[in-house]
Amino acid sequence: MHAQEIIRSIEESYLKKDLPLIYVGDTVKVGVVIQEGGKERTQPYEGVVIAKRNGGINETITVRRVFQNVGVERVFLLHSPRISSIKIIRRGDVRRAKLYYLRDRVGKATRLKQRFDRPTT
Numbered sequence: 001m002h003a004q005e006i007i008r009s010i011e012e013s014y015l016k017k018d019l020p021l022i023y024v025g026d027t028v029k030v031g032v033v034i035q036e037g038g039k040e041r042t043q044p045y046e047g048v049v050i051a052k053r054n055g056g057i058n059e060t061i062t063v064r065r066v067f068q069n070v071g072v073e074r075v076f077l078l079h080s081p082r083i084s085s086i087k088i089i090r091r092g093d094v095r096r097a098k099l100y101y102l103r104d105r106v107g108k109a110t111r112l113k114q115r116f117d118r119p120t121t
Helices: 004-011 100-104
Strands: 027-036 039-053 060-067 070-077 082-092
Touching: 027 060, 039 070, 039 082, 039 100
Parallel strands: none
Antiparallel strands: 027 039, 027 082, 039 060, 060 070
């Protein structure tokens, strides 16, 4: 148990404190730091959170968007230094923990009901 406490204390220094509360079904805009040559820039990636995994330092979200009629999913490590910002655009009202069924849907069928009882900030 002593080793776990040491690992937890080391991981604690790398955890981000300014992350918003993200739920499955939310539409988020993730600012991803991209390196091109010697320059860095932030590229926004906007989509619906279809899955959340783990907790602590290994916490990830899977964000899905449709780009040029092709569904694209990216998995983001929330506490990574490559993630500069996460902004919640709208809250979705869903009944399950994983929204993998959205993969089989096209067009208006992919829309989720909006939830108004949680702030977007």
